[in-house]
Amino acid sequence: MGWARNSRLVRCFAHVEHGRVTAPAARIRVDLLLFLVAASWGSTYLVAKELVSTTSVLALLAVRMVLAAAAMAAVVRVRRGRVSSAEVRVGGLLGLALAVVFVLETFGIAHTTATNAGLIISLTMVMTPVLDAAVSGRRLPGGFFAAAVTAVVGVALLAGNGALTAPTAGDLLILLAAVARAVHVTSMARLTGGRSLDSLHLTTVQLTTCAVLFSLASLLHGDSVPHLLAGLDVTGVALLLYLVLVCTVFAFLVQTWAVRRTSPSRVSLLLGTEPVWAAVCGIAIARDEVSAAGLCGIVLILVGTAWGRSVEQRHRLVTAEGAFTGG
DSSP states (O other): OHHHHHHHHHHHSOEEETTEEEOHHHHHHHHHHHHHHHHHHHHHHHHHHHHOOTTSHHHHHHHHHHHHHHHHHHHHHHTTOOOOHHHHHHHHHHHHHHHHHHHHHHHHHHTSOHHHHHHHGGGHHHHHHHHHHHHHTOOOOHHHHHHHHHHHHHHHHHHHTTSOOOOOHHHHHHHHHHHHHHHHHHHHHHHHTTSOOOHHHHHHHHHHHHHHHHHHHTTTSSSOHHHHHHTOOHHHHHHHHIIIIIIIIIHHHHHHHHTTTSOHHHHHHHHTTHHHHHHHIIIIISOOOOOHHHHHHHHHHHHHHHHHHHHHHHHHHHHHHHHHHTO
């Protein structure tokens, strides 16, 4: 009887996860919003593919970043927040790295399929721990490298559709974008670790930095912003607004909000479903042609990245526990 009463009390009280306390209904809401973010990020490649051409990359990025930065600045203004000089410095440096990611990623999308782009970029999940380990001097377990090799073999199968052919220029650009993403994530951890910096302010500064860079670059290369906007029809405008408001502003705000209400590992797990959504959008909506070997590659990429993330997180937890207990 006492056990049943305690069980009811446990169910009625908040759910505890890694030191954070969240009510079950609230936890479901957080998970649902993170799934929506992952789905929106997965759809980004298809939406960008519909909007971009080889000559309009910088103009599209300029419009996207200007609108996104303006929306984020409005949120900061409503919160009556004051961006500190440290946040400007760190956010500016991270914004430079983020701009490199966006350039490589968007030029890559213009030269490959939405499916390939969304799956190859997921290699960030295995590249980031490798880079972080190299910088910090810590060792990764052998299982992680087995997972990384699995994912890389999957990319080779997907990019070549089973044939031993060189990857396309677009595939290589997306691969470089994955490396740049890993650098950006690692730099963020290094530059913000142990410092009281507001994540919303940092995001706003990063997007503003990208907006300035892409606006200037669009004056020097490719289509101009007015030329891009003049060529958009109603569908194009709707896709652009979706890219800005949902895939950028909504996604960053939810990520910032959710990380304070659940564990970082849970955020990582849910956002890690992005390549699944990218594959679904690319194959089901864009009708990207994928051979049997390519499908095997997709499976290997998803298995390898999920396996690698799981191994790395377990290793990090064990290492932290060992340091805490002095073992």
